[in-house]
Amino acid sequence: MKQLSEVYISMTIEDFERAASIVPFNIAEKWMANAARAQGISIQINYIQQAIVFGAPRKLDMKSMRQPLIEIGFKLQQAMQRVAADELQKKDKLEKAHLLTNIRERMDKETKTIRQRKEEIERRKEEFERKKQIQEKEANEKLRKQEAAEAEQERLRQEVERQRRAVDREEQKRKEAEIAKNKEMLEQMKKLADQKSNLKVAGKKITDIEEEDLDNISFDQIEKAREAHITRERQDKIRARKMENKRVDHLARALREEETPLIDDWADQIEASDAILLGEAEKRNEGEQRTKHEKDVLEKTVLLAYQSAKDTWASSRLDDRTEEFEAKRDSQTRRLTQKVVDNKIARAKERMLTDQKDREERDAAEQQAYETEKKEKEDNRRRLAEEEREVEERIEREERQRQDEESRREEKERAQEARREEDERRQRAEEKRRQKEQEMEDRAQQPKQERAAPVDKAPGGGAGAWRRGDPAPPASSAPAAAKEEEGSWRRPAAREEAHKHAPAATTRSEDAGSWRAAPRAAAAP
Incomplete structure (x- = not known):
């Protein structure tokens, strides 16, 4: 993908399939997506025009431009190394x-900065740990108070809930009792009221009231309806009795007077018809009974011949069965008697076992109570011992912590004292080094001052001497001096670095300079 993007700007999908014929286009499409995501290559697939476009001129973001920019920078760096290798080397040497x-x-400064940073980190760490301990302690205290408050709130809520449930239970019991009483009264009223009664309670007929309606009906409404029903029944009875009195007094008495002779004639007619029917029924029954009697007499006459044989067989069989019955009865009597005795013995044994078991249970309960009490005492003694041991361990741990803190404090003070001594020693060494460098610079400047002295103080002989009145100083001395001055002006840092790193050589040079300058100094007047 990268090579194609560097060579082509766009290409058709058909050409791409020919170039990547080793895999299908769908797999190649996945490869293009992965390459675009990993290497930052911009690839666009235009299915309408059947083309693949490398690069996105309308969408320039850092994600798509990252890899090309990296490659451009790397190639520019390689080009600079090829074109200006000497300048780069000089630049590197100057920087070094x-x-x-x-x-x-810089090393001393960085060491000091690192030490200060380390001390600051340790101080901040200790401060952070101290604050963290205080915060944890405050958080634990706050959590404990919050838990205590929540527990108290939960206890109050449970107490209120318990009281509310008790009130609800009492109210429910009262309602249930009232509903049961109302139901019983309604049942009594339903029994007393007939189907045609128009008795109503809370706007509903007494026969239409169900158990679901009892919640909406109070005892006062039922009592009021019952009293109204009783009053209405009393009034109806009074009215009915009055009407009955009127009817009996007039119509009923007249009807009974007219019906009395007719009823007597009807009774005589019914009695005569019943007598005729009863006689006919008795005649039919008499004929049937006579026929049956004759048939039974004939059968008896036929069976009398077998009477003696039957009695003899029955007696023989009954004797055997009587003896067998007597034997079974005696056996049963003995068995039942033995069973009664065995039951009495079993009950006595059971009572004895029950008493023994109760006695063992009482002994076991007493033993368990004794062991429980003994265990509780042992637990209390062990708990007290553990508490004492915990107190001692806590005291010992606090003492160890105090000693550790004191030892850490002493170690910290010793470390700080050692650091102060080390800083002082390093400062003294730095001051000595600076003094020595200053002395070396003064010694190095002394020959220059001697060489720059007036010429009339120089001795008369010597190749480098110059007298007042001469046309000019020797040509050889001026360029050397100018060259020396130029070198000292151009490379002061190099000379200082040489003095720092090679003090012995500097000393020998100064000594040589002093030796050379000694004859001139001696010849001066």
């Missing part, structure tokens, strides 16, 4: 030399 000039000071 600049770093070497103050590397010791």
